[in-house]
Amino acid sequence: MNQKQIKLKIFPDGQVQAEVLGFKGKKCADYISILEQMLDAEAIDSQWTAEYFFEESAKVEETGSTQLPQTARSS
Amino acid sequence: MSVCIALLPVALAMRIVMGKENFENWVKAQQVRVPSNFTTELDLTRTLKKAGYDAIKYGSSIKTHIDGEKSFFFWELVDDKWVAIFAKNQDQAVLDRFKSMLETVADRRVFGDIPPVAVPVSAQFPTNFHDGDLLMKALIEFGAKPIKRNNGSVQCKIETTALMFTQMGNSPYMVEVENGPNMEQVYQYMSDIDDDYKRCVQTAVYEKVKARATERDMIIESEEVLPDKTILITLLVS
Numbered sequence: 001m002n003q004k005q006i007k008l009k010i011f012p013d014g015q016v017q018a019e020v021l022g023f024k025g026k027k028c029a030d031y032i033s034i035l036e037q038m039l040d041a042e043a044i045d046s047q048w049t050a051e052y053f054f055e056e057s058a059k060v061e062e063t064g065s066t067q068l069p070q071t072a073r074s075s
Numbered sequence: 076m077s078v079c080i081a082l083l084p085v086a087l088a089m090r091i092v093m094g095k096e097n098f099e100n101w102v103k104a105q106q107v108r109v110p111s112n113f114t115t116e117l118d119l120t121r122t123l124k125k126a127g128y129d130a131i132k133y134g135s136s137i138k139t140h141i142d143g144e145k146s147f148f149f150w151e152l153v154d155d156k157w158v159a160i161f162a163k164n165q166d167q168a169v170l171d172r173f174k175s176m177l178e179t180v181a182d183r184r185v186f187g188d189i190p191p192v193a194v195p196v197s198a199q200f201p202t203n204f205h206d207g208d209l210l211m212k213a214l215i216e217f218g219a220k221p222i223k224r225n226n227g228s229v230q231c232k233i234e235t236t237a238l239m240f241t242q243m244g245n246s247p248y249m250v251e252v253e254n255g256p257n258m259e260q261v262y263q264y265m266s267d268i269d270d271d272y273k274r275c276v277q278t279a280v281y282e283k284v285k286a287r288a289t290e291r292d293m294i295i296e297s298e299e300v301l302p303d304k305t306i307l308i309t310l311l312v313s
Contacts, residue, residue: 003311004311004312004313005296005309005312006293006312007308008309010281010308011305012273012277012304013273013276014087014276014280015081015082016084016280017081017082018079019077020077020080021077022077023077031078032078032080035080036082038283039084039280039283039284040280042082042083042085043080043081043082045080046080046081049077049078
């Protein structure tokens, strides 16, 4: 059974990378706004990871990633 | 299923301190270019070395220390003549001594008149700083003893250099630098403060995660500091 996890990397330059793991369906995208509020931050980029493609469609032999519909904003 | 998100704390404006291009324009404005009558690199470097100065190749330029390790200038070949590019705030006495030594060794007049250059550096720059409290913290860590004014501006002094940070509305702070010792040093101050500020942002984000995780039904499973000082936190979501 997949554990629901968020791996947060807080870099020395203050920027943050979050990986939201183990959620069913596209619920993990909800965590974009949750993390924005929690960290007082703005999402500037978000991508489904390779794992998403693997689960989403067995037909796709995708190993890369693609852009999510942007809630993201550049400051 | 998983998603990867890049987040920028609102305390951090997404730009490089000063902006390289602005800085380079500013540097040019702080320079005095003095043509010499050296036409060959060999003549220039030989004369410099005989006069007790160094001549270090820097691409197509030559770097010469003029007053110990910290103070230097560059020579550039322009229209077949080597041009000395001094900082405007270079100590005039040091320049005069350099000119005299060089001309004694060369046994001829090398430069025309060097215009007076001892002008303290003053300028205004944009910064990455959005959050006044974190800015105060960063300046305290830097050892600058900042004072926050009633109008929200932050003032401090580093050695002889006065810094005044002001914020218009919700824009990032601008900094006004007065009486800087030289442009390299001012840039170094700003870069160091920028690094300290970012470290403060990193700490602030970490503390927010610690404080707010439970409110969001999250448990901190593990945390570690990686060799590059990145903080890695794994949260379990229930």
